[in-house]
Amino acid sequence: MSKSRLEARALDRYVKGLRPEFEKTLKHMVEIPSVSMDPKRKSAMKASAAHAVDLLKALGAKARIVKTPLYPLVVGKLIQDKSYPTVTIYNHLDVQPADGKKEGWKHEPFRFTKDGDRYLGRGTTDDKGPALTAYYGVRCALDNRIPLNFQFLWELEEEIGSPSFEGALRKHAASLKTDSVVVSDTIWISRTRPAISYALRGVQAALLRLETGVKDVHSGLTGGAARNAVAELMDLAARLVDARTGRVRIPGFYDDVTPPSRRELQSFRDSGFKTSVFRRAHELKSLRATDELEVMQRIWTRPTFEVHGIAGGYSGPGVKTVVPQSGELKVSMRLVPGQKPAKMFRALKQHVKKLNPDVKVISDSVLEPYMGDFSGPYADAARQAVQFGFHRTPAFVREGASIGAVVTMQKLLKAPITFLGLSLPEHGYHAPNEFYDWGQASGGVKMFTRYFEEISRLAR
Amino acid sequence: MSKSRLEARALDRYVKGLRPEFEKTLKHMVEIPSVSMDPKRKSAMKASAAHAVDLLKALGAKARIVKTPLYPLVVGKLIQDKSYPTVTIYNHLDVQPADGKKEGWKHEPFRFTKDGDRYLGRGTTDDKGPALTAYYGVRCALDNRIPLNFQFLWELEEEIGSPSFEGALRKHAASLKTDSVVVSDTIWISRTRPAISYALRGVQAALLRLETGVKDVHSGLTGGAARNAVAELMDLAARLVDARTGRVRIPGFYDDVTPPSRRELQSFRDSGFKTSVFRRAHELKSLRATDELEVMQRIWTRPTFEVHGIAGGYSGPGVKTVVPQSGELKVSMRLVPGQKPAKMFRALKQHVKKLNPDVKVISDSVLEPYMGDFSGPYADAARQAVQFGFHRTPAFVREGASIGAVVTMQKLLKAPITFLGLSLPEHGYHAPNEFYDWGQASGGVKMFTRYFEEISRLAR
Numbered sequence: 072m073s074k075s076r077l078e079a080r081a082l083d084r085y086v087k088g089l090r091p092e093f094e095k096t097l098k099h100m101v102e103i104p105s106v107s108m109d110p111k112r113k114s115a116m117k118a119s120a121a122h123a124v125d126l127l128k129a130l131g132a133k134a135r136i137v138k139t140p141l142y143p144l145v146v147g148k149l150i151q152d153k154s155y156p157t158v159t160i161y162n163h164l165d166v167q168p169a170d171g172k173k174e175g176w177k178h179e180p181f182r183f184t185k186d187g188d189r190y191l192g193r194g195t196t197d198d199k200g201p202a203l204t205a206y207y208g209v210r211c212a213l214d215n216r217i218p219l220n221f222q223f224l225w226e227l228e229e230e231i232g233s234p235s236f237e238g239a240l241r242k243h244a245a246s247l248k249t250d251s252v253v254v255s256d257t258i259w260i261s262r263t264r265p266a267i268s269y270a271l272r273g274v275q276a277a278l279l280r281l282e283t284g285v286k287d288v289h290s291g292l293t294g295g296a297a298r299n300a301v302a303e304l305m306d307l308a309a310r311l312v313d314a315r316t317g318r319v320r321i322p323g324f325y326d327d328v329t330p331p332s333r334r335e336l337q338s339f340r341d342s343g344f345k346t347s348v349f350r351r352a353h354e355l356k357s358l359r360a361t362d363e364l365e366v367m368q369r370i371w372t373r374p375t376f377e378v379h380g381i382a383g384g385y386s387g388p389g390v391k392t393v394v395p396q397s398g399e400l401k402v403s404m405r406l407v408p409g410q411k412p413a414k415m416f417r418a419l420k421q422h423v424k425k426l427n428p429d430v431k432v433i434s435d436s437v438l439e440p441y442m443g444d445f446s447g448p449y450a451d452a453a454r455q456a457v458q459f460g461f462h463r464t465p466a467f468v469r470e471g472a473s474i475g476a477v478v479t480m481q482k483l484l485k486a487p488i489t490f491l492g493l494s495l496p497e498h499g500y501h502a503p504n505e506f507y508d509w510g511q512a513s514g515g516v517k518m519f520t521r522y523f524e525e526i527s528r529l530a531r
Numbered sequence: 532m533s534k535s536r537l538e539a540r541a542l543d544r545y546v547k548g549l550r551p552e553f554e555k556t557l558k559h560m561v562e563i564p565s566v567s568m569d570p571k572r573k574s575a576m577k578a579s580a581a582h583a584v585d586l587l588k589a590l591g592a593k594a595r596i597v598k599t600p601l602y603p604l605v606v607g608k609l610i611q612d613k614s615y616p617t618v619t620i621y622n623h624l625d626v627q628p629a630d631g632k633k634e635g636w637k638h639e640p641f642r643f644t645k646d647g648d649r650y651l652g653r654g655t656t657d658d659k660g661p662a663l664t665a666y667y668g669v670r671c672a673l674d675n676r677i678p679l680n681f682q683f684l685w686e687l688e689e690e691i692g693s694p695s696f697e698g699a700l701r702k703h704a705a706s707l708k709t710d711s712v713v714v715s716d717t718i719w720i721s722r723t724r725p726a727i728s729y730a731l732r733g734v735q736a737a738l739l740r741l742e743t744g745v746k747d748v749h750s751g752l753t754g755g756a757a758r759n760a761v762a763e764l765m766d767l768a769a770r771l772v773d774a775r776t777g778r779v780r781i782p783g784f785y786d787d788v789t790p791p792s793r794r795e796l797q798s799f800r801d802s803g804f805k806t807s808v809f810r811r812a813h814e815l816k817s818l819r820a821t822d823e824l825e826v827m828q829r830i831w832t833r834p835t836f837e838v839h840g841i842a843g844g845y846s847g848p849g850v851k852t853v854v855p856q857s858g859e860l861k862v863s864m865r866l867v868p869g870q871k872p873a874k875m876f877r878a879l880k881q882h883v884k885k886l887n888p889d890v891k892v893i894s895d896s897v898l899e900p901y902m903g904d905f906s907g908p909y910a911d912a913a914r915q916a917v918q919f920g921f922h923r924t925p926a927f928v929r930e931g932a933s934i935g936a937v938v939t940m941q942k943l944l945k946a947p948i949t950f951l952g953l954s955l956p957e958h959g960y961h962a963p964n965e966f967y968d969w970g971q972a973s974g975g976v977k978m979f980t981r982y983f984e985e986i987s988r989l990a991r
Contacts, residue, residue: 108851168851175746231849258752272751274852276849276850276852277850278849278850282816283815283816283817284813284815284816285815286814286959286962287962288813288814288815288961288962289932289960289961289962290835290837290839290863290865291732291865291930291932291933292718292813292932292956293813293815294830294835294837294931295777295819295829295830295833295835295865296809296818296819296820296826296830297813297815297818297819298775298815298816298817298818298819299837301838301839301840301841302768302772302774302837303775305764305766305774305841306769306773306774306775309765309768313766314762314763314765314766315758315763315766317755317759349753349756353744353748353752353753354744354745354746354748355743355745356744357758359755359756359758366756369755370752370753370754370755373755375750375754375755377750377759377762377852378761378762378765378844378855379750379844379845379850379853379854379855380761380841380843380851380853380855381761381765381840381841381846382846382847383840384841384861385840385861386840386841386842386846387628387842389568389736389861389895389896390736390839390861390862390863390895390896391568391839391840391861392734392736392837392839392863392961393839393961394839395838395839395840396815401845401849401850401851403850403852405750405751405754405755429817436850470751471751471752471754471755472749472751472752473751496752500749500752501748501749501852501853502746502747502748502749
């Protein structure tokens with residue numbers, strides 16, 4: 072590891088000077104409600120892509136909108152010198168839905184609210200804030216004459232499982248060659264414990280539909296003889312997973328799961344993960360397990376079967392005594408490296424057929440799990456960068472969430488992928504009152520700058 | 532049974548002449564959206580009571596609004612001669628909620644739509660149409676000089692379990708003395724098979740609430756370690772009732788159930804009930820049983836535990852991969868004569884405590900089951916009346932639904948109660964596209980007139 076030419080105090084001043092512009096830009100981004108899941112947000116999705124292009128152009132990049140069947144991919148290229156290596160920076164600009172009243176937001180989710188160092192609003196931490204932090208890291212790298220070319224891949228479909236990403240990347244792969252990829256969409260152990268992920272869980276989501284009649288019927292007039300579609304789906308859920316322990320009851324479900332290696336477990340133990348911190352960060356009253364290593368394995372290295380909710384029947388205030396005649400159970404399996412979503416979907420389908428043959432099983436979003444490495448020059452560069460930006464040593468851990476684009480980039484760009492996430496557990500990924508903060512942003516700009524300096528020295 | 536002085540053809544002409552006014556009045560009633568369950572409908576509830584008073588006054592009755600803690604009771608008195616016996620006519624003017632778009636109504640639920648002989652709209656058959664039919668039956672009886680006094684009890688809280696009815700009746704019992712009661716809020720076996728009920732099931736509804744955290748969390752970040760409140764409630768539902776067979780798994784649940792007598796079973800067998808007709812009327816694809824007598828017992832003489840739906844988690848389009856941290860399961864038990872709602876609620880609560888101690892059990896609406904008789908002079912009068920109005924012999928059966936007011940009237944008015952229902956299974960009680968029809972209305976006016984004639988001859 073060669074010595075950095077970056078001067079810490081000068082960089083601090085530089086980053087401090089960025090703050091007003093950072094906040095103004097993040098405000099603009101957050102107030103574009105780019106909810107990819109909501110078909111009514113199409114114009115916001117368009118505005119988000121257009122703003123992204125403007126941003127990239129302001130940096131001096133050549134920016135373009137790559138059209139896809141649904142929402143575009145924004146590509147930016149900033150070639151300083153063709154002899155320099157190229158890093159590709161992946162972020163996403165689409166966000167989760169947010170219902171201010173229903174979900175108990177304290178501020179309007181799509182109004183940027185500044186509270187001291189905290190930036191509140193949907194998408195602040197997932198993933199607009201980290202995207203913008205990486206963006207200013209690039210500007211800082213340019214201003215510090217770091218010999219690297221930059222390529223931005225800003226996705227607008229991450230929250231809906233990246234349906235167009237692979238197609239777009241496959242079509243434009245020749246023009247997207249890169250020496251490495253950096254992804255900033257993961258979460259630290261805690262504010263005092265940065266984490267670098269090297270593996271992601273995948274997802275296979277599904278809808279389980281049952282219709283036993285045409286319309287909901289009266290429980291007095293028909294109750295006892297009429298089937299109850301919602302009760303049958305609940306019964307099915309109870310047979311697919313033990314709700315108390317989380318143990319999945321689908322035959323073969325655990326067949327392809329490889330337990331974490333001894334070296335991984337040691338890295339987990341050293342990570343500083345605290346069950347109590349995790350519980351508080353997510354505001355959970357109790358957990359299925361308390362032992363630290365057990366909890367880490369549950370969220371990082373083991374697959375799950377989760378029930379997200381059910382459509383059908385009555386869910387308003389009080390009780391309406393209908394016998395529901397249709398229902399749609401919303402479920403998903405988080406899958407770990409080794410498991411194949413298609414195989415797990417088949418296993419689910421077969422088991423459901425056995426348990427309740429009238430239930431239709433429909434595949435929803437699918438993301439492959441991802442397994443990378445946590446050693447080598449890029450991991451070393453990441454370690455240096457985090458140390459420089461935050462004065463702390465990062466833990467190398469797995470990540471329980473899924474980023475579909477990562478597996479696609481691994482497959483098509485064939486370059487090492489590094490995760491330099493900036494979100495904290497309490498920031499509230501996908502949750503109400505999501506926020507990001509200047510501490511993570513300012514440290515993050517420094518981290519990225521140093522990371523770019525480090526990897527600019529790696530042989531192409 | 533003495534001979535009727537009513538002349539069938541003259542009555543036919545009379546009833547035919549009523550039709551324009553009947554339709555106009557029913558239209559007015561249906562277009563007042565008197566949804567007692569919906570706190571936003573308070574002004575409609577008020578309008579419904581005011582219109583009821585006007586209607587009763589138009590008949591020559593003394594009408595008044597009896598105030599209660601929630602929605603009033605409308606009382607009408609039409610004393611022709613103090614020496615005549617008095618019949619009390621019970622109906623309710625409040626209706627079930629209706630969501631035109633969500634529930635797939637073909638017409639606006641609160642717009643009266645006439646389609647040939649069919650009258651479409653929420654409340655047409657439950658219970659505004661039958662209420663109006665009984666009302667015109669009284670007018671016809673008056674015009675035919677039938678020596679009877681009439682007392683109307685029009686309730687506005689039936690669909691929410693009659694919370695104020697008992698209090699109001701108890702307070703005004705002295706002024707509400709009656710020789711008999713007739714209730715028109717039950718359903719025939721089929722269009723060609725009138726039915727007179729002599730028993731009702733009761734209801735004990737409940738909310739089962741669970742909170743395992745403050746807000747829904749991310750299934751990638753927390754899934755495996757976080758508890759899933761919705762999955763746990765579904766598991767609980769599956770442990771409380773066998774969704775496929777309907778068998779209730781609460782200890783002691785069936786202890787106080789008395790099987791129907793041999794005489795009752797014979798009456799059921801003679802009722803002309805057809806499983807296929809029942810299935811088609813409610814548009815059910817399949818049933819838990821096919822044998823006719825078994826189906827009748829399931830809906831009339833056996834208790835149930837029904838899951839109506841769940842609030843919590845994600846129920847929008849597609850899949851949102853949250854781990855729900857709170858949920859409210861909506862359930863109810865239909866109870867049969869012999870079972871006590873309070874005892875069954877305690878049994879439920881105790882069992883839930885054992886299965887999942889974190890779940891809170893909250894009692895919702897409660898209605899006692901009702902058991903009457905199906906022989907004697909009032910039953911004979913009813914048989915005569917149905918024969919006269921519809922040229923068919925009625926079946927004496929039980930009713931699976933609940934009318935809270937009936938048990939209260941039995942207890943406080945201490946007079947025989949007769950059920951002269953007019954609704955058909957296909958009319959869609961509580962269902963989308965509810966309707967009533969002129970065939971039932973016109974036959975019904977004649978039926979009521981004849982019934983009033985018959986009971987006017989019974990000794991006081």
